[in-house]
Structure formats: structure tokens, C-alpha cells
Amino acid sequence: xxxxxxxxxxxxxxxxxxxxxxxxxxxxxxxxxxxxxxxxxxxxxxxxxxxxxxxxxxxxxxxxxxxxxxxxxxxxxxxxxxxxxxxxxxxxxxxxxxxxxxxxxxxxxxxxxxxxxxxxxxxxxxxxxxxxxxxxxxxxxxxxxxxxxxx
Amino acid sequence: xxxxxxxxxxxxxxxxxxxxxxxxxxxxxxxxxxxxxxxxxxxxxxxxxxxxxxxxxxxxxxxxxxxxxxxxxxxxxxxxxxxxxxxxxxxxxxxxxxxxxxxxxxxxxxxxxxxxxxxxxxxxxxxxxxxxxxxxxxxxxxxxxxxxxxxxxxxxxxxxxxxxxxxxxxxxxxxxxxxxxxxxxxxxxxxxxxxxxxxxxxxxxxxxxxxxxxxxxxxxxxxxxxxxxxxxxxxxxxxxxxxxxxxxxxxxxxxxxxxxxxxxxxxxxxxxxxxxxxxxxxxxxxxxxxxxxxxxxxxxxxxxxxxxxxxxxxxxxxxxxxxxxxxxxxxxxxxxxxxxxxxxxxxxxxxxxxxxxxxxxxxxxxxxxxxxxxxxxxxxxxxxxxxxxxxxxxxxxxxxxxxxxxxxxxxxxxxxxxxxxxxxxxxxxxxxxxxxxxxxxxxxxxxxxxxxxxxxxxxxxxxxxxxxxxxxxxxxxxxxxxxxxxxxxxxxxxxxxxxxxxxxxxxxxxxxxxxxxxxxxxxxxxxxxxxxxxxxxxxxxxxxxxxxxxxxxxxxxxxxxxxxxxxxxxxxxxxxxxxxxxxxxxxxxxxxxxxxxxxxxxxxxxxxxxxxxxxxxxxxxxxxxxxxxxxxxxxxxxxxxxxxxxxxxxxxxxxxxxxxxxxxxxxxxxxxxxxxxxxxxxxxxxxxxxxxxxxxxxxxxxxxxxxxxxxxxxxxxxxxxxxxxxxxxxxxxxxxxxxxxxxxxxxxxxxxxxxxxxxxxxxxxxxxxxxxxxxxxxxxxxxxxxxxxxxxxxxxxxxxxx
Numbered sequence: 009x010x011x012x013x014x015x016x017x018x019x020x021x022x023x024x025x026x027x028x029x030x031x032x033x034x035x036x037x038x039x040x041x042x043x044x045x046x047x048x049x050x051x052x053x054x055x056x057x058x059x060x061x062x063x064x065x066x067x068x069x070x071x072x073x074x075x076x077x078x079x080x081x082x083x084x085x086x087x088x089x090x091x092x093x094x095x096x097x098x099x100x101x102x103x104x105x106x107x108x109x110x111x112x113x114x115x116x117x118x119x120x121x122x123x124x125x126x127x128x129x130x131x132x133x134x135x136x137x138x139x140x141x142x143x144x145x146x147x148x149x150x151x152x153x154x155x156x157x158x159x
Numbered sequence: 160x161x162x163x164x165x166x167x168x169x170x171x172x173x174x175x176x177x178x179x180x181x182x183x184x185x186x187x188x189x190x191x192x193x194x195x196x197x198x199x200x201x202x203x204x205x206x207x208x209x210x211x212x213x214x215x216x217x218x219x220x221x222x223x224x225x226x227x228x229x230x231x232x233x234x235x236x237x238x239x240x241x242x243x244x245x246x247x248x249x250x251x252x253x254x255x256x257x258x259x260x261x262x263x264x265x266x267x268x269x270x271x272x273x274x275x276x277x278x279x280x281x282x283x284x285x286x287x288x289x290x291x292x293x294x295x296x297x298x299x300x301x302x303x304x305x306x307x308x309x310x311x312x313x314x315x316x317x318x319x320x321x322x323x324x325x326x327x328x329x330x331x332x333x334x335x336x337x338x339x340x341x342x343x344x345x346x347x348x349x350x351x352x353x354x355x356x357x358x359x360x361x362x363x364x365x366x367x368x369x370x371x372x373x374x375x376x377x378x379x380x381x382x383x384x385x386x387x388x389x390x391x392x393x394x395x396x397x398x399x400x401x402x403x404x405x406x407x408x409x410x411x412x413x414x415x416x417x418x419x420x421x422x423x424x425x426x427x428x429x430x431x432x433x434x435x436x437x438x439x440x441x442x443x444x445x446x447x448x449x450x451x452x453x454x455x456x457x458x459x460x461x462x463x464x465x466x467x468x469x470x471x472x473x474x475x476x477x478x479x480x481x482x483x484x485x486x487x488x489x490x491x492x493x494x495x496x497x498x499x500x501x502x503x504x505x506x507x508x509x510x511x512x513x514x515x516x517x518x519x520x521x522x523x524x525x526x527x528x529x530x531x532x533x534x535x536x537x538x539x540x541x542x543x544x545x546x547x548x549x550x551x552x553x554x555x556x557x558x559x560x561x562x563x564x565x566x567x568x569x570x571x572x573x574x575x576x577x578x579x580x581x582x583x584x585x586x587x588x589x590x591x592x593x594x595x596x597x598x599x600x601x602x603x604x605x606x607x608x609x610x611x612x613x614x615x616x617x618x619x620x621x622x623x624x625x626x627x628x629x630x631x632x633x634x635x636x637x638x639x640x641x642x643x644x645x646x647x648x649x650x651x652x653x654x655x656x657x658x659x660x661x662x663x664x665x666x667x668x669x670x671x672x673x674x675x676x677x678x679x680x681x682x683x684x685x686x687x688x689x690x691x692x693x694x695x696x697x698x699x700x701x702x703x704x705x706x707x708x709x710x711x712x713x714x715x716x717x718x719x720x721x722x723x724x725x726x727x728x729x730x731x732x733x734x735x736x737x738x739x740x741x742x743x744x745x746x747x748x749x750x751x752x753x754x755x756x757x758x759x760x761x762x763x764x765x766x767x768x769x770x771x772x773x774x775x776x777x778x779x780x781x782x783x784x785x786x787x788x789x790x791x792x793x794x795x796x797x798x799x800x801x802x803x804x805x806x807x808x809x810x811x812x813x814x815x816x817x818x819x820x821x822x823x824x825x826x827x828x829x830x831x832x833x834x835x836x837x838x839x840x841x842x843x844x845x846x847x848x849x850x851x852x853x854x855x856x857x858x859x860x861x862x863x864x865x866x867x868x869x870x871x872x873x874x875x876x877x878x879x880x881x882x883x884x885x886x887x888x889x890x891x892x893x894x895x896x897x898x899x900x901x902x903x904x905x906x907x908x909x910x911x912x913x914x915x916x917x918x919x920x921x922x923x924x925x926x927x928x929x930x931x932x933x934x935x936x937x938x939x940x941x942x943x944x945x946x947x948x949x950x951x952x953x954x955x956x957x958x959x960x961x
Contacts, residue, residue, distance in 0.1 A: 041201035042194020044435075046385045047468040051885030054385055082194035091192070099188030102855045106673030107191030108385040108435030114192060133893040140885060142383055142436050143673050145858035146893040148851075 017084025032066035042082035053139030056112035082111035097152035105143035210464035211310035215292035218544035218878030219326035229316040235309035238458035242289040255282040286449040293508035296474035330541035358533030363497025367488025376944035379873035380478040386435020389465035408710025415444040432700035439550035476549035498531035507547035520555025528636035529585035564633035564928030597810030601906035603843035604817035614839035615821035631932025633925035638812035639917035640715035651720035657786035659777035661769030667699035668708030669720035675852035687728035689752025714917030721912035722792040731788025818842040831953030845908035845916030864926025
């Protein structure tokens with residue numbers, strides 16, 4: 009085990025890790041269980057977090073590699089109890105059915121909206137192409153992102 | 160128990176509804192968007208061990224010897240199990256203890272109704288293989304260790320000596336004499352054989368002007384839930400077991416597990432508040448549940464066992480592949496005189512729900528949709544050395560629809576009729592009774608056909624066809640509920656408690672698997688009780704709650720449990736109004752409740768808040784002390800009559816659903832690729848309790864249906880699936896999805912709460928044949944085996960040229 013320093017949702021934490029551990033495993037182990045585990049090889053997108061603002065599959069990144077970078081998980085989106093518009097829209101528009109892919113989808117959507125204020129529907133669909141959902145057919149998901157972009 | 164709950168006056172009051180028919184926000188939305196929702200894999204317990212399963216690398220082999228010594232000696236390993244440690248065999252809802260020879264069978268009615276003319280189900284699966292392994296992925300041994308790496312290392316130290324046996328992968332080979340015998344007691348590898356005749360098909364074919372026979376094939380489709388199967392198990396000092404898992408059926412699952420473990424049901428607590436996708440794959444107890452409970456017992460510590468995505472694709476179940484030969488006789492006017500179907504089901508290594516799925520296919524859609532005058536069926540459910548499929552959204556109906564709806568277009572062309580017209584002529588109407596004895600009460604089938612056609616621009620596009628573009632349609636017939644899945648009942652119980660501050664707790668037996676069921680139930684409770692929906696907290700997914708339900712399957716949850724909730728809320732309201740009447744000095748009949756307030760109907764200024772009533776009830780002088788309403792409802796449906804193989808009306812369910820999908824496609828003539836341009840999906844939903852949630856069910860089902868139609872195939876070769884993760888299994892991603900137009904047709908069901916019907920499965924059913932029919936319309940090739948790949952389309956187009 010080695011000690012590394014991670015900046016998660018704005019606060020610095022010292023974490024003991026195994027050198028080969030993925031960022032996802034470390035985040036889940038220390039309590040960020042909103043980072044979901046849908047596959048193990050970067051195919052489903054459920055473990056998506058932001059690394060210096062970019063959406064990444066945290067299962068495909070070594071935790072050690074994330075040292076010194078800014079990590080944002082789903083738990084870090086709401087500030088002071090106030091939900092982000094994207095979270096609010098997902099909740100009110102039935103964009104989360106079983107909810108398992110939802111944190112990952114929201115993180116990808118957040119990254120998209122941070123880079124592009126008013127994306128077209130096609131851009132939204134491309135922006136979440138790395139996230140699988142088996143419940144919604146993506147219709148309400150796209151609605152929610154489009155609606156959040158107007159807020 | 161046959162309450163007819165939706166009265167006429169109630170229907171007339173639609174405009175006064177506070178919550179019914181409204182786009183109410185999901186009650187479970189916020190925990191899901193903040194990451195707070197805890198799924199089984201998120202459970203952290205002190206000293207939690209990690210369980211892992213050693214699986215068979217061979218499709219068929221005898222286990223000569225297992226040596227676990229080295230694994231047991233590895234530091235960090237806390238328990239190792241093999242087949243001899245778990246002396247039990249099981250199948251869905253049925254277990255056999257090998258040491259005591261005690262057989263735990265379902266109630267007699269189960270066997271009679273579900274299995275029809277078949278032999279009794281056999282408990283064919285051991286949690287850990289006892290003598291043989293029968294598919295690649297079959298469970299052999301298991302370990303629990305301090306972490307995942309140690310557990311994986313321990314698996315590699317288990318020595319197994321196999322004697323390879325000949326394996327068989329094709330059911331038609333498997334049935335032949337001389338084929339390897341997969342189970343000693345299943346001669347000819349026949350897991351089950353269902354057959355029967357209603358009427359006289361030969362006579363029916365004689366009456367026909369046209370007889371058409373075609374063969375259609377379907378393939379292995381993975382449920383591909385985003386959350387893989389698994390559980391956390393923990394025993395306490397009193398011998399109570401807590402199981403955190405992902406299940407559609409908490410109460411039946413508790414029964415199955417308790418019976419295998421030989422402990423009273425009240426000693427097993429099943430917690431399953433959040434389920435990360437299910438679609439039929441989480442209706443059964445799995446071997447992993449039993450293994451995990453035994454590991455935790457042996458290690459005297461809690462254990463988590465999560466299937467990896469690779470294990471999920473290898474061994475967690477999928478849709479049953481069918482080969483269907485469908486022969487149909489029609490008159491010139493399109494009326495169907497006879498239908499005969501022969502099905503061969505590739506059952507894989509264990510029967511699981513194979514008989515039940517096929518039974519549904521044979522008795523519900525096959526003789527139900529378009530109501531043929533005579534009907535004969537024969538289905539051979541055949542063991543092979545492949546992973547065993549299980550129930551999957553539609554339960555045999557998508558396979559039925561693939562054959563029936565593809566053939567409807569073949570018939571229409573031969574008769575010179577528009578496929579829409581042929582379907583309209585054969586559509587069901589209120590008052591119809593299917594050959595099986597199913598009574599059609601509310602029915603919006605014709606309206607669904609018209610509306611779906613209109614939405615896709617049917618008439619214009621069939622008339623003025625563009626090159627390589629085509630439109631196709633397909634219909635569906637499904638049940639809301641299924642009597643006989645667990646006995647002579649289709650039942651739910653719910654409890655509504657008005658607390659001492661007037662807030663409301665709804666205890667649900669029915670399960671939330673993402674569909675929005677708990678939100679729908681909260682709407683029904685709020686509407687009936689007269690409470691504000693924000694004052695209601697829904698508790699579910701816990702078998703210790705004062706509620707019961709058979710689970711989320713057969714599109715039954717909101718339909719069945721909705722009536723239980725309605726009765727429970729009405730019961731609570733009666734108590735609430737009596738206390739308020741006492742307080743206000745009026746008669747209870749003079750009162751009404753709305754928005755968590757009780758008021759005198761003739762003088763609404765005289766009122767009490769629910770909070771005031773709650774305080775008066777719990778702490779006042781009226782001897783009420785608590786406001787707890789309980790509602791139990793059993794569908795007024797019937798079991799199959801064993802003598803005739805049919806039902807007395809209303810049949811298997813108290814109501815049936817109808818729908819029609821129309822799609823437009825464009826086929827690339829260079830590559831054969833099919834692009835779906837639009838899907839219009841019209842459904843008879845009874846009453847649209849919550850349009851947003853209903854649309855969500857339809858849109859999601861179409862994603863699965865389009866995958867089934869075009870790309871999803873587990874590609875099992877020589878018993879091994881070539882799919883190990885999502886890079887090999889092609890689920891539709893957001894950019895792949897066409898625009899979807901859901902159309903809700905309200906037929907206001909006389910039995911469903913506020914007139915609603917079940918809609919969980921139906922939209923999955925007709926997608927694939929609608930696409931196939933559109934492809935035929937576009938380029939003139941009929942693809943009869945799923946999925947409709949570009950290779951198949953291109954090859955067929957080439958053949959067409961020659």
C-alpha cells in the first residue's frame with residue numbers, strides 16, 4: 009500500500025492505495041459509491057467522473073495517476089444542498105429509471121454543458137454516447153440535458 | 160375478493176383528480192441523481208468478505224475430484240465451498256434436499272396451472288456442481304476472502320479433475336437418439352414438452368382459402384442490466400439472515416431462499432430498495448444467493464458476491480432462442496381459420512423458467528392475438544450444453560410476435576390486402592373471448608392500429624413509396640398479471656399509515672425496479688386518501704414491512720398492487736374521517752378529504768388538517784390510537800382447467816393489453832444496414848396514471864426492442880459466448896436511437912385502479928417484427944431470423960437480383 013493525495017470534490021484527502029488500483033475502486037472504497045460499477049473495462053460509463061473537467065471512465069484510470077488532479081464525482085455536484093439544474097431536470101423528467109447509470113450520465117452531461125452552453129440534440133446525444141442506459145431509451149435523458157442547458 | 164373498483168361515477172370525476180393522470184415527479188428521483196441511492200454493491204459492513212465463484216471452463220464434464228486444500232491454506236481465505244457442502248438441488252420455486260430427500264414443491268395449483276400438460280418440474284440445478292458441469296460458467300466451487308484479489312488467487316488454487324464429456328449445442332441434435340445425455344432423468348434431453356389442440360386445426364385449414372407456413376428464428380438476447388447480479392449476506396447470533404440484493408420478487412425470493420436454507424421465512428430479511436435494472440433476469444433465486452449465504456455462514460462473517468460483467472454475460476440468463484414453425488389458414492377476407500405452431504426451445508443446461516415462458520407464449524399471444532378459430536401447439540423445450548436462458552421482458556411474447564407479425568405481412572401480401580387492413584379486420588374488441596378463454600373487457604386495439612399508422616404516415620408512405628424506404632407495423636396482446644405463477648392467486652397487500660402528525664407512510668409489498676411503480680402507488684394512495692403526495696413516504700423493497708406481493712413481473716405491479724393500495728388508503732381514510740367526524744361533531748359521511756385536509760362537504764370552512772386529525776387520533780379521547788389501513792387484493796382471474804387446458808373467463812389475468820407499433824426504416828443498398836427513422840408506439844394503457852412514467856416504459860422497451868431487432872446477439876459458439884463485455888454486445892447508444900412517438904390510448908379498464916393496465920412489457924413485444932416488415936416494404940427482402948444484420952439483408956438483396 010502507498011499513500012497518495014487526491015483532491016475529491018474540492019477537498020484534499022490522503023488515501024492508502026494499492027499501486028494498481030483503479031480510481032473507481034479507490035473512490036468507492038472511501039465512500040463515493042455514487043461512482044457505479046457496471047462493467048470492468050470502460051464500456052458502460054456508469055463510473056464516469058470528471059478529471060480536471062473532462063469526463064473519464066474511472067475504472068480505466070489508475071488512482072495514482074489522478075494525484076494532483078481535480079476529481080469531481082456525483083456526490084460533489086450539489087453545492088450547499090442545492091442541486092445542479094442537470095440533477096434537478098433528471099429527477100423531474102423521469103430521466104433516471106433504475107438509476108444505476110444516472111450518476112455517470114449526469115457527469116458526462118455536466119462536462120458537455122460546461123464546454124457548450126446550448127448544445128444541439130445531436131451534440132447532446134454524442135456527448136452521452138459513452139454512457140449506456142438500459143431503461144430509458146435516452147429520450148428523457150436527452151430532454152433533461154436540453155432543459156438544463158436552458159437554465 | 161372480486162372487487163370491481165373503477166365505478167362509473169369515478170370515471171366521470173376525472174377532471175377532479177388531483178394526482179391520477181398527472182405527470183407527478185418520481186418519488187425516488189432525488190436519491191438517484193445525487194448518488195445517494197444504495198444498491199447492494201454499495202453496502203459497507205464491518206469485516207465484509209468478498210466471495211468468488213469457480214466456474215466450469217467446459218460445456219460438459221464429469222467432476223472426478225476436487226481438492227481445495229491449497230485454497231484453504233492461503234492467508235486471507237475464510238471459507239471454501241464445493242458441491243458436497245450444499246446438498247440441495249433447485250429450480251424456479253422448487254427445491255429438493257439431497258440429504259433428507261425432502262422435496263419442497265410449490266402448492267399443487269402452481270404445478271397444474273403453470274406447467275399445463277407437462278410433467279412436474281424437476282429440481283435440476285445444484286448451487287455448486289455435485290457430479291457434473293453442464294455449461295461453460297456452471298458453478299463448481301466458491302471462496303470468501305478478505306479481498307477480491309485473495310479470493311481470485313484462492314480460486315486458482317482449487318484443483319479440479321474433469322472427465323470431458325461430449326457436448327451438444329443445437330437442440331435439434333440434442334433431441335436425436337445417441338446424443339449426449341445432459342441430465343440422467345431427462346430422456347432425449349427433453350426438459351419439457353407442451354402440446355395441445357383447441358378445436359380442430361385440420362378442419363380449420365380445410366376451411367381456409369390460403370394456408371401459409373413459415374419458419375422463424377430468434378436468438379440469445381442479454382438482459383444487460385447496468386447493475387450485475389449479486390448480493391451481500393450477513394447472519395446474526397440468533398440465526399437471522401439479512402440479504403441485500405437486486406430482486407424483482409423480494410417475497411417469493413425470501414421463500415425460495417428460506418426453504419433451501421431450511422429456516423423459517425421470518426428469519427430471512429430481504430432488502431432490495433434499489434434495483435439497477437432487472438427486465439425479468441431478477442425474478443429467480445440464483446445459485447449465487449445460496450452460495451453467498453453458505454459462505455457467510457461458514458466464514459461467520461458477512462460476504463459480498465457480485466458477478467462481474469463477464470460472468471453476467473456467461474451465466475446470468477438471457478432470452479430463450481426459439482425456432483418457430485407457424486402454419487396459418489386464412490379466408491379471403493383475412494379471417495383466421497386455424498393456426499398451428501411448432502416450437503423448439505434451446506433451453507441450455509437447466510430448465511429455470513423455460514417451461515413457464517413457453518407456456519405463456521403458447522397460451523397468451525399465440526391463440527390470443529387475432530383469435531384463430533382452431534389452434535394446435537407443440538413445443539419441445541430441449542436441454543443443450545449452453546447457459547440457461549430465463550424470463551425476459553415479454554416472457555415468450557416477443558418470440559411469438561416475431562413469428563405471428565412477420566407472417567401477418569406475408570399473408571396480407573398474398574391476399575392483396577394492406578397489412579394495416581388485415582390487422583384491423585382481425586383486431587380484438589371488448590366482449591371477445593380468446594380460444595384460451597381469456598375475456599377481453601376494455602380494449603383499444605383498433606385505435607392503437609389507426610393512431611400508430613397515422614403517426615408514421617402509413618397510407619401516404621405505402622402509396623408513394625420512396626426507394627429503399629419502408630414502413631412496417633406489428634401488434635401485441637399481453638396480460639396484466641398472471642395467475643398461477645405462484646399458486647392460485649395474483650395478489651398484493653399494502654399498508655397505509657397516517658402518522659401522529661398527519662404525514663403518511665405507504666408500506667408496499669410490490670417492488671420498484673426502475674419503472675416508477677412506487678410513484679404510481681403513491682399517486683393512487685394520495686388520490687384515494689385525499690393526502691398531498693409530498694406528505695407520503697413510500698417504503699418498499701424490504702420483506703419485513705407489513706405488506707406482501709408476488710413481485711414485479713408479468714406487467715402486474717401497478718395493476719395488482721394499485722388495487723391493494725387503493726383499498727388500504729380507503730381503509731385508512733375511513734378511520735381518519737371517523738376521528739375527524741368526532742372532533743367536528745358531524746357524521747363521517749358528511750366529510751371529504753383533499754390535500755391533507757378533512758372538510759365538511761356542505762361547508763368546507765369547517766375543516767381539520769391531517770395533522771390535527773393525527774393528534775386527535777393518536778393522543779385524543781376517541782379510542783382510535785392509530786390510523787393504519789390494510790388492503791389486500793387478489794385479481795379476479797382464473798387458473799387453467801387441467802381437463803380442458805383452457806380457462807374460464809376472464810382467464811389468466813383480470814385484464815389484457817393491446818398495442819401497435821409502426822416504424823419507418825431506410826435500408827442502405829450498398830451495405831444492407833437498416834436505419835430506423837422513427838417508431839410510433841400506440842398502447843392501450845387503460846388509464847394513463849402518469850403519462851411521463853408510461854412514456855418512459857415505452858421508450859426504454861423500444862431501445863431493447865431495436866437491439867433485439869438489429870444488433871443484440873450473444874453469439875454462443877461451441878457453448879461459449881463470444882461476448883465478454885459491452886464492446887462485444889451492441890446495445891443501442893444515445894446517437895443510435897430514432898425519434899420515438901409514444902401514443903397513450905385510454906380504454907379505462909373496469910378492474911384496474913382508476914382504470915389502469917400494466918405496461919411494463921408490452922412495448923418490447925412488437926418492435927422486431929415491425930422493423931422486419933418495414934425492411935420488406937423498403938427493399939423486398941424478408942428476414943426471418945433475428946437479429947436483422949446488414950449481412951443478412953445484403954445477402955437477401957443479392958439473392959433477389961438473381
